[in-house]
Amino acid sequence: MNFVSFIILLAIAVFVAVILHFVFNYKLRQDWNSIFSEIVFGWIGAWLGSPVLGHWFTGWKYENVYIIPAILGALALLVIAYEACKAFSASEKAAEKE
Numbered sequence: 240m241n242f243v244s245f246i247i248l249l250a251i252a253v254f255v256a257v258i259l260h261f262v263f264n265y266k267l268r269q270d271w272n273s274i275f276s277e278i279v280f281g282w283i284g285a286w287l288g289s290p291v292l293g294h295w296f297t298g299w300k301y302e303n304v305y306i307i308p309a310i311l312g313a314l315a316l317l318v319i320a321y322e323a324c325k326a327f328s329a330s331e332k333a334a335e336k337e
Contacts, residue, residue: 240303241302243301243302244301244302244303244304247301247304247306247309248282248285248286248304248309249278249282251281251282251285251306251309251310251313252278252279252280252281252282252284252285252313253278253281254310255281255284255285255310255313255314255317256274256277256278256280256281256313256317257274259277259314259317259318259321260273260274260277265317265318265321266321267280267320267321267324268324277317277320280313280316280317280320281313281316281317282313283316284312284313284314284315284316284317285309285310285312285313286309286312287312287316288305288308288309288310288311288312288313288315289303289304289305289308289309289312291308291312292308292311292312293305293308294308295307295308
């Protein structure tokens, strides 16, 4: 992976994380550090998007970075991470009540 591919994946991760964080209020935690962890999860999801989801829209790609699967991969991993954090925090709250 070259530097331009890294920057494209980073831009996709930032875009998806900011939309989920500020527009749809999907937050891993309620502090400002949450957005940085969401960007990291988004980058990993975007990086895995093309190999896992396939190579769609060959016109919208740069080397091995396919834009649509990268966006969907970032979105999927961020939603999975959000739901996992929500489930773990709910189980911790239930354990504290007992």
